[in-house]
Amino acid sequence: MNFFTVLLIIMLITVSAVSFYIFSGRSKRYKKISPGRRLGVMTSAVEYRLSLGPRIVTIGGGTGLSTLLAGLKGFTRNITAVVAVTDEGGSSGRLRQEWGMLPPGDIRNCIVALAENDSSLNRLLNFRFDRGELKGHNLGNLILLATTEMMGDFQSAVEELNKMLAIRGQVLPVTTETVTLIGETKEGNIVKGELDVSDNGSKLAKLWIEPSNASPLEGVKKAIIAADLIVLGPGSLFTSVLPNLLLKEVSDLLKVSTVPIVYVANLVTQPKETEGMNILAHVDWVASVLGTVPDYLLANQAPIPEEFRNRYGKIGAEPLFLSGEEEKYLQSLGTTVIYGDFVTIKDEVYLRHNAQNLSEAIIKLARKNRDMKDL
Numbered sequence: 548m549n550f551f552t553v554l555l556i557i558m559l560i561t562v563s564a565v566s567f568y569i570f571s572g573r574s575k576r577y578k579k580i581s582p583g584r585r586l587g588v589m590t591s592a593v594e595y596r597l598s599l600g601p602r603i604v605t606i607g608g609g610t611g612l613s614t615l616l617a618g619l620k621g622f623t624r625n626i627t628a629v630v631a632v633t634d635e636g637g638s639s640g641r642l643r644q645e646w647g648m649l650p651p652g653d654i655r656n657c658i659v660a661l662a663e664n665d666s667s668l669n670r671l672l673n674f675r676f677d678r679g680e681l682k683g684h685n686l687g688n689l690i691l692l693a694t695t696e697m698m699g700d701f702q703s704a705v706e707e708l709n710k711m712l713a714i715r716g717q718v719l720p721v722t723t724e725t726v727t728l729i730g731e732t733k734e735g736n737i738v739k740g741e742l743d744v745s746d747n748g749s750k751l752a753k754l755w756i757e758p759s760n761a762s763p764l765e766g767v768k769k770a771i772i773a774a775d776l777i778v779l780g781p782g783s784l785f786t787s788v789l790p791n792l793l794l795k796e797v798s799d800l801l802k803v804s805t806v807p808i809v810y811v812a813n814l815v816t817q818p819k820e821t822e823g824m825n826i827l828a829h830v831d832w833v834a835s836v837l838g839t840v841p842d843y844l845l846a847n848q849a850p851i852p853e854e855f856r857n858r859y860g861k862i863g864a865e866p867l868f869l870s871g872e873e874e875k876y877l878q879s880l881g882t883t884v885i886y887g888d889f890v891t892i893k894d895e896v897y898l899r900h901n902a903q904n905l906s907e908a909i910i911k912l913a914r915k916n917r918d919m920k921d922l
Contacts, residue, residue, distance in 0.1 A: 597624040597715065601775040601913035604629060606721075606791045608653040611781035611813070611900065615909075616660040616716075618902025622910045626716030627770035628657045629797075631790040633728045633756070635741045638675075638684045642692055649701045649725070651691035653787070654718055658705075659687070661714035702764065717766070721791045724761040728790055730754045741786045748785040748820035754836075756793045763794050771800045776913035779841065780811040781900055784821050784829055792836045802838050807916055809909060810841035810882075814851070814890055814898050818863035826869050830877065840880045844869075845908055847889040847900075855898055885912075 600623020605612060608631040619626055632649045634640065639650035659672055672687030681689070694704035702723045709717050730744045731737055731753040738747045744754070771777065780788050792798050801808060810833055812826050821829065826846060834840045846869045856866060869877075874884045887908050891901040 594624075597622070600625050601910065601917055602770075602773055603627070603776050603778060603909065603913060604770050604774040605778045606788065606797075607631070607780050607782040608634070608787035608790075609782045610656070611783070611787065611811075612653070613656040613660040614900050614902050615778070615781060615811070615905060616657055618906030619909065620661050620715040621903075622906055624715040626661065627767075627774075628661070628716065628718045629721050629767050629770070629791055630654050630657055630718060631787055632720045632722060633726060633741045633786065633790045638688045641683070642688060646692060647725075648692055648695050649720055649723065651688045652685065654705055654720060655685070655687035655691060657718040658708055658712060658714055661716050661718065662712045663715070717770075719764055719766050719770070721767055721794060721797065722761050722763050724758070726756045726758065726761045726790070728754070728756055728786065728793075730785070741790075745783065745786050745817075745820045748817070749822045749824055751785065754785060754789060754793065754832075756790060759795070761794055763797050768796065768800060771797070771804065774804070774806055775917045776806055776909065777801060777804060777808045778811060778909060779808065779833060781813050783817055784813070784824075784832060786820065789832065789836055792833070798837050807842040807912060808837075808839075809843040809845060809912060811900070811905065812844060812846045812869070813867055814847055814900065815859055815864040815866050822863050822865075825873070826867050827873050827876065829867075830882065834880075840877075840882045842882065843912060844877060844882050844884050845889065845905065846884060846886055848886040849888040849890045851890060851898065852892070855892070859898065 602625040603619060603623060604627045605615060605619070606629045612628060612630070616626065616628055630653050634650035634652055635643065637652065639652035642648055643650050655672060672685075672690070674686040676682055676684050676686075691704055691708065694707055695701050698704045698707055700723065701720065705718060705720060727739060728741050728744050729737065729739050730747065730751045732747055732750040733752045734750070738744050744751070779792075782788050792801070810830060812829065813821070816822055816824060826844070830840065830844065846867075848868070851866050859865070869884060877884055885908055887904055889901050889905050891899055893899045
């Protein structure tokens with residue numbers, strides 16, 4: 548049995564399992580609500596409320612973006628997640644090299660985050676094989692590969708998975724062209740590819756993509772034009788957020804956009820990639836690519852437990868807090884700083900953004916902007 552046959556079998560089994568899960572879950576709900584239809588009315592009311600939510604475009608990739616999406620879906624279903632396609636590591640990197648497909652990992656994570664029951668889908672789609680030809684591969688990535696082969700292109704595959712899982716919103720790769728991330732360090736050395744860029748991020752003087760004329764998807768451009776609010780991050784600065792903005796048509800649309808652009812500051816620096824950089828340095832890079840500063844900056848002000856400060860500090864990850872002087876400087880540029888309790892501990896191991904608190908702050912800004920437009 549060859550590798551692709553295995554993928555097709557996996558695809559069929561998984562689609563059947565997911566379909567059964569969704570169908571059986573709905574059936575159970577219908578049985579429960581038949582006496583008074585109360586639950587059905589409540590479900591319809593929630594869906595109606597979500598359908599009226601603000602149109603949010605999030606731009607980034609990696610764990611940070613999927614964490615945010617898991618919170619936003621509780622406020623609106625009008626979400627478009629624009630995801631970078633420069634990933635070269637792990638299963639995504641292998642599939643990109645061996646099959647010539649765009650990296651599926653970050654897209655898979657965002658689709659799962661927007662699904663109605665993300666915990667159950669997480670266990671299924673994030674299953675990782677530990678032996679044989681499939682060792683190291685993720686089931687969700689293989690499903691996207693199989694769907695790409697069946698549908699004929701990556702964009703159609705992503706759209707099909709969006710529909711199959713009935714997610715609250717849509718997830719789109721920023722482009723379907725194969726692009727490579729390239730940087731130049733302050734010493735004049737050229738670094739090529741996401742992994743090398745990440746290893747030299749704090750040393751970079753320039754960053755670009757090749758081909759430089761890569762075009763974003765039409766769906767991405769339409770979503771940006773129709774948005775009530777645009778969110779950059781959270782996520783790796785040089786390898787998740789900026790690669791999307793390096794597409795000229797994307798940065799041009801953001802530059803002329805009349806809706807607020809929000810930059811979500813990371814909780815800590817990223818070893819090697821942003822080591823030694825403060826929040827101002829992050830904003831400077833965003834502004835240099837966009838040609839304008841973000842309208843808002845969301846920054847965590849909640850303390851990080853000492854245990855985690857020490858643990859993360861050992862790998863070169865330092866907390867990112869904004870000083871009063873830095874805040875005044877940002878305000879002088881036209882950026883409004885909004886502080887919040889945006890940190891949480893996941894599984895008692897990982898520092899993550901508090902998806903609920905972060906989403907509430909974003910939705911509040913989006914509604915404020917929409918109300919002002921309606922005046």
